[in-house]
Amino acid sequence: MANTDIEKGSEHPIMLRLKNLKKYFPTSRGTVKAVDGISLNVFKGETLALVGESGSGKTTTAHVILGRYIATEGSVLYKNIEIGHMPLIKRPLWLRREIQIVFQDPATSLNPKKTVKDIIEVAIKIHYPKLSKLDRVERLLELLRYVGLTEDFLFKLPGELGGGEKQLVALARALATDPKFLILDEPTSALDVSAQSKILKTLLNIQRDRRLSYILITHDLAVVRNISHRVAVMYLGKIVEKAPTEELFSNPLHPYTRMLLSSIPTLTEEESKLLPKGIESTGEIASAINPPPGCRFHPRCPYAMDICKKMEPPDINVSKGSKVRIVKCWLYAEESKTKL
Amino acid sequence: MSEASTLLKVEDLYVKYRSYWYTYHVLDGVSIRIKPGEKVGLIGESGAGKTTLLKSILRILPPQGRITKGKILYKDINLLRCSKGTLLEIRRKKVGMIFQDPLAALNPVFTIKEQMVDILKYIYKGSNYKKSDLENIALELLREVMLPDPERVLNSYPFQLSGGMRQRVVIAMALASAQELLLADEPTTNLDVTIQAQILKLISNLVEKRRLSMVLVSHALGMVRSMTKRIYVMYGGNIVEEAPSSKLFNEPLHPYTQLLIENAPKIIATKLGEGIKGNPPDYRYPPPGCRFHPRCPYAMDICKKVKPLLIKVNNDRYVACHLYAEKDMIKKLEV
Amino acid sequence: MSSKDIDIEFILKKEREMKRERLKRAWFRFKRSKLALTGLSIFLALLIAATFADYVAPYPKHAGTYVNFKERFQPPSLKHLFGTDHLGRDIFSRVIFGLRLAFLMIGIVISIVLPTGTVLGLIAGYYKGRWIEHIIMRLADMFVALPPLILALSICAILEPNIVNAMIAVTLMWWPWYTRMVYSMTSALRNEPYVWAVRALGMRDLSIMFKEILPNILGPILTKATLDAAWVILIGAAISFLGLGAQPPTPDLGTMVSEYMTYFPKNWWMILGPVLGIAIIIMAFNLLGDGLREVFAGE
Numbered sequence: 001m002a003n004t005d006i007e008k009g010s011e012h013p014i015m016l017r018l019k020n021l022k023k024y025f026p027t028s029r030g031t032v033k034a035v036d037g038i039s040l041n042v043f044k045g046e047t048l049a050l051v052g053e054s055g056s057g058k059t060t061t062a063h064v065i066l067g068r069y070i071a072t073e074g075s076v077l078y079k080n081i082e083i084g085h086m087p088l089i090k091r092p093l094w095l096r097r098e099i100q101i102v103f104q105d106p107a108t109s110l111n112p113k114k115t116v117k118d119i120i121e122v123a124i125k126i127h128y129p130k131l132s133k134l135d136r137v138e139r140l141l142e143l144l145r146y147v148g149l150t151e152d153f154l155f156k157l158p159g160e161l162g163g164g165e166k167q168l169v170a171l172a173r174a175l176a177t178d179p180k181f182l183i184l185d186e187p188t189s190a191l192d193v194s195a196q197s198k199i200l201k202t203l204l205n206i207q208r209d210r211r212l213s214y215i216l217i218t219h220d221l222a223v224v225r226n227i228s229h230r231v232a233v234m235y236l237g238k239i240v241e242k243a244p245t246e247e248l249f250s251n252p253l254h255p256y257t258r259m260l261l262s263s264i265p266t267l268t269e270e271e272s273k274l275l276p277k278g279i280e281s282t283g284e285i286a287s288a289i290n291p292p293p294g295c296r297f298h299p300r301c302p303y304a305m306d307i308c309k310k311m312e313p314p315d316i317n318v319s320k321g322s323k324v325r326i327v328k329c330w331l332y333a334e335e336s337k338t339k340l
Numbered sequence: 341m342s343e344a345s346t347l348l349k350v351e352d353l354y355v356k357y358r359s360y361w362y363t364y365h366v367l368d369g370v371s372i373r374i375k376p377g378e379k380v381g382l383i384g385e386s387g388a389g390k391t392t393l394l395k396s397i398l399r400i401l402p403p404q405g406r407i408t409k410g411k412i413l414y415k416d417i418n419l420l421r422c423s424k425g426t427l428l429e430i431r432r433k434k435v436g437m438i439f440q441d442p443l444a445a446l447n448p449v450f451t452i453k454e455q456m457v458d459i460l461k462y463i464y465k466g467s468n469y470k471k472s473d474l475e476n477i478a479l480e481l482l483r484e485v486m487l488p489d490p491e492r493v494l495n496s497y498p499f500q501l502s503g504g505m506r507q508r509v510v511i512a513m514a515l516a517s518a519q520e521l522l523l524a525d526e527p528t529t530n531l532d533v534t535i536q537a538q539i540l541k542l543i544s545n546l547v548e549k550r551r552l553s554m555v556l557v558s559h560a561l562g563m564v565r566s567m568t569k570r571i572y573v574m575y576g577g578n579i580v581e582e583a584p585s586s587k588l589f590n591e592p593l594h595p596y597t598q599l600l601i602e603n604a605p606k607i608i609a610t611k612l613g614e615g616i617k618g619n620p621p622d623y624r625y626p627p628p629g630c631r632f633h634p635r636c637p638y639a640m641d642i643c644k645k646v647k648p649l650l651i652k653v654n655n656d657r658y659v660a661c662h663l664y665a666e667k668d669m670i671k672k673l674e675v
Numbered sequence: 676m677s678s679k680d681i682d683i684e685f686i687l688k689k690e691r692e693m694k695r696e697r698l699k700r701a702w703f704r705f706k707r708s709k710l711a712l713t714g715l716s717i718f719l720a721l722l723i724a725a726t727f728a729d730y731v732a733p734y735p736k737h738a739g740t741y742v743n744f745k746e747r748f749q750p751p752s753l754k755h756l757f758g759t760d761h762l763g764r765d766i767f768s769r770v771i772f773g774l775r776l777a778f779l780m781i782g783i784v785i786s787i788v789l790p791t792g793t794v795l796g797l798i799a800g801y802y803k804g805r806w807i808e809h810i811i812m813r814l815a816d817m818f819v820a821l822p823p824l825i826l827a828l829s830i831c832a833i834l835e836p837n838i839v840n841a842m843i844a845v846t847l848m849w850w851p852w853y854t855r856m857v858y859s860m861t862s863a864l865r866n867e868p869y870v871w872a873v874r875a876l877g878m879r880d881l882s883i884m885f886k887e888i889l890p891n892i893l894g895p896i897l898t899k900a901t902l903d904a905a906w907v908i909l910i911g912a913a914i915s916f917l918g919l920g921a922q923p924p925t926p927d928l929g930t931m932v933s934e935y936m937t938y939f940p941k942n943w944w945m946i947l948g949p950v951l952g953i954a955i956i957i958m959a960f961n962l963l964g965d966g967l968r969e970v971f972a973g974e
Contacts, residue, residue, distance in 0.1 A: 174872075
C-alpha cells in the first residue's frame with residue numbers, strides 16, 4: 001500500500017521516516033484525530049514541506065517528531081531508530097542535539113529575560129561542556145556571524161531586536177548544537193516581508209553548507225516554492241498529495257492542492273497565470289473529532305463522486321520516471337496500477 | 341479632481357502617541373483621498389502607521405494618541421472640527437470598519453445575537469425599531485455575508501464559530517454601519533489561505549453590490565493588488581508612493597516599494613531577495629529627512645536632511661523620494 | 676591566540692557595561708515615581724534607625740525591664756517625643772526597638788517563606804498533572820482554607836506564646852500564597868515556545884525551572900513579597916496584641932499597643948507611638964512595592 005519503497009530509490013539516505021503515524025488527543029467531546037496515519041520520508045540534505053490549513057495536523061506531526069507528544073500509533077524512525085514513543089525528556093542527548101526546532105513566533109521562542117549571548121550559550125554549554133569559556137564565546141560569535149548578525153547583538157535582550165533578527169537568533173541557537181535535522185515550524189509567518197526573505201535565504205545557505213534535512217511546516221505556499229524540494233499536502237490528518245515542488249506547482253493533482261494554489265494572492269499577472277483555474281475555495285475544514293466519511297475532503301470538493309463519500313481513497317502512485325508522486329484521490333484511481 | 345467628487349480626504353495628518361516619557365511621532369504628514377465608489381489599498385509592514393491612519397479617520401485613537409496637525413474631510417465635513425453628533429452620525433451610518441482580530445472584536449461572553457442587536461440599537465438610535473426588528477436586520481446581515489445557517493450562528497457564542505465564520509460576523513457588523521465607506525483593517529490575518537480567498541471574494545462582492553468605497557489595509561501585497569484600483573504604500577508613518585494597482589507591482593518607483601516587492605516570496609522560482617537591512621524606524625527618534633534613508637541603498641546626502649514630498653512623476657504615479665525629484669529637476673534644467 | 680584574549684576581555688567588559696546599563700535603567704524607572712522614592716527613603720531611614728537602635732534611641736535602656744516611677748505617664752515633650760509609659764519608659768526609644776523587631780520578623784519570615792513557597796510553586800507548576808503537583812497544591816489548599824489569623828492564633832495558643840512561635844505561625848500561613856502564585860505563573864509559562872526550545876536542547880528540568888522560568892516570574896514575586904511585608908507586620912502585631920506573640924517587656928509594637936491600651940483614652944498618647952510605628956513601616960513597604968511593580972512592569 002505504502003509507496004515508500006519507490007522513494008527509497010533516491011541516492012540520499014533517509015534521515016526521518018514516518019510510518020502510518022497517528023496522534024489522537026482524547027477530549028471531553030471525543031477523540032481528536034489530529035494526525036491519522038501518515039507516512040513520509042525525509043532524506044539527507046533535503047527540505048520536505050508539510051503544507052495544509054490550520055487543523056490539518058501538520059504542527060502536531062512536527063511536535064511528535066520533536067518529542068513533545070508521543071505517537072498514538074505508528075512509528076517515527078530517525079536514522080532507523082524508533083523515537084515516536086520516546087518523549088523529549090527520555091531522549092538521549094545526542095538525539096536532542098541532532099533534532100532541533102525553529103518556532104513560528106520568535107517573540108515567544110526566545111526567553112525575554114535573557115541576552116542573546118545567554119540564549120545561544122546555553123546550547124553550547126549543554127552539548128559541549130568541555131569547551132572553555134573562551135572557546136565558547138568564540139563559537140558563539142562564529143554562529144552569530146554565520147546567520148548574519150554581529151557581536152553588537154550579544155548583549156541585547158529579545159525585546160530590543162526586530163522580528164527578523166529574533167528569528168536569526170533562534171536559528172543560531174538551533175545551529176549551536178550542530179544538528180542534522182531541523183524542524184521549521186512556520187519560520188517566517190510571524191515576520192514582515194522585508195525580514196522573510198533574509199530568513200529563507202539563510203536557511204538555504206545553512207542547508208547547502210551543512211547538508212541539513214529540514215521538515216518545513218507552513219501554510220505559505222510561496223515559502224514552499226522557494227525553499228523546499230518536496231511537498232506533502234495534508235488535510236484533516238491525512239496526506240492527500242506528495243510531489244516534488246516543481247511538479248506540484250506546475251501540475252497539482254489533488255483538488256485540495258488545486259484549491260490551495262488557486263487561493264494564493266499573487267503579485268503579478270505572470271504569477272496568476274501559473275495558478276490552477278476553474279476551482280474556487282469553498283467551505284471550511286471539518287472538525288478532526290468527526291471527520292467526514294470516505295474522502296475527508298469530499299464536502300468541499302467540486303469533483304466529488306459517490307465513491308468519495310463512502311470509501312477512503314488509497315494512496316495512488318502516479319509517478320513518472322524517477323519523480324515520485326502520490327495522490328490520495330479517487331479521480332486518479334483508473335490510471336493507477338496499485339488500485340485497491 | 342474637484343472637491344465634490346472626493347468622499348474622504350486626509351490632508352497632512354500628524355499623529356503622535358505619548359507614553360509616560362516618550363513621544364512617538366507616528367503619522368508624519370499623511371495625505372490620502374478616496375473618491376466615491378473607489379477601492380483603495382494601503383500597504384506597508386507592521387508598524388507603518390496603517391491602523392493609526394484608519395483609527396484617526398474614525399477618531400477612535402486610544403487616549404494617548406493625538407492628532408496634532410492636519411485635516412480630515414468627509415465630503416465637506418471636517419472630522420477634526422465637527423460636532424460630536426455629526427461624528428457619531430458618520431460612525432453609525434456612513435462608515436463601517438472591519439477590525440483586525442475577529443476574536444478580539446467579538447465579546448466572548450455574549451451571543452452573536454446580543455452583540456449584533458447591541459450595535460444595531462446604537463446604529464438605529466432614535467428610530468422606533470423593536471428588538472425583533474433588529475434581530476431580523478441582524479439575520480439579514482448574516483445572510484448577506486453568506487454564513488451557512490445564520491439562525492444557528494445568531495444564537496452562538498464566538499468560540500463556537502470557526503475563524504472564518506467569526507470574520508464573516510465581524511464583516512456583517514461593519515456592514516451594518518457602512519453605507520458609504522468601508523474601512524477594512526487586515527481583514528484576513530490569521531486566516532488560512534483558502535478562507536482568506538473566500539473572505540476577500542465576499543468583501544469584494546459586498547462592496548460592489550452596495551456601491552461602497554473601501555480602504556483596504558494589509559501587509560499582504562497580493563491581496564491588496566487583487567482587491568483595489570489604487571494603492572498607497574506606507575513606510576514609517578509616511579505615504580511613500582501612490583500608484584494604480586495594475587502598475588505598482590510591475591514598476592515600483594520608491595526604493596522601499598521596490599525592495600518590498602523584490603523580497604516578497606513568490607510562487608515563481610526567482611532568486612530570493614536579500615531582505616531590507618535594518619529595522620523599521622524608532623518612532624521616538626525618527627530619522628531626519630526621509631525616514632527610509634537609513635535602510636535605503638540609494639540614500640544621498642539630501643535624504644538625511646530634507647523630507648521628500650509626494651510628487652507627481654507621471655499621470656497617475658506619485659512618489660516621495662529625492663531620486664525622482666532630482667530627475668525632475670535635471671529634466672527641467674535641460675529644457 | 677592573543678587576538679582571542681583581547682576579544683573576550685572586550686566582550687566581558689561590554690557585558691558588565693550592559694548589566695550596569697540595565698540596572699541604571701531600572702533605577703530610572705523606579706525613580707520616576709515620587710511615591711516609590713519616598714517609600715524607599717522612609718524604608719532606608721527606618722532600617723538604619725532599627726539597626727543602630729542602641730545609638731539612635733535616646734534611652735536604649737528603656738527597651739527592657741527599666742522602671743522609673745517618677746517619670747511615668749509623661750505626655751509627649753521634647754525630652755520624650757512620644758511620652759512615657761506606665762513604668763516611666765521612653766516610648767520613642769521603645770518604638771525604635773520595636774521597629775528592629777519588626778524588621779527582624781519580616782526578614783526571617785520572608786527569607787523562609789519566599790524560597791520555600793517559590794520552589795514548591797515552581798515544582799508544582801512545572802509538573803502540573805503529576806502526583807507531586809497534587810501533593811503540594813492540596814497541602815497549600817489546606818493552609819489557605821483556614822482563616823489565616825485563626826490558624827496563627829491557634830498555633831501560638833498550642834505552643835508557648837512567644838515571638839519565635841508567632842513567626843512560625845506567620846510563616847506557616849504565608850507560604851501557600853507564594854506557592855499558589857508561583858504555581859499559576861509557572862504552569863502558564865512551562866509550555867512557552869522558549870521553554871520547549873531549551874527542552875529540545877536538552878536542558879534539565881531543574882535548570883529550566885530556575886534558569887528559564889524563574890527570571891520571568893521574579894518580578895511579581897519580589898513585588899508581592901514587599902507588599903506582603905506590611906501584612907507580616909500587621910499579623911504579627913495582631914498576634915502580639917492578642918497576647919499570643921511577644922510578651923512584655925519585649926519592645927514589640929503589637930505588644931506595646933496591647934499593653935498601653937489599658938491606659939486609653941486617659942493617657943491616649945501612649946498608644947500613639949507604637950501605632951505610628953506600625954503605620955509608617957507598612958506605608959514604607961507598600962510604597963516600595965508599588966515602585967518595584969513599576970520597575971518590573973516597564974521591562
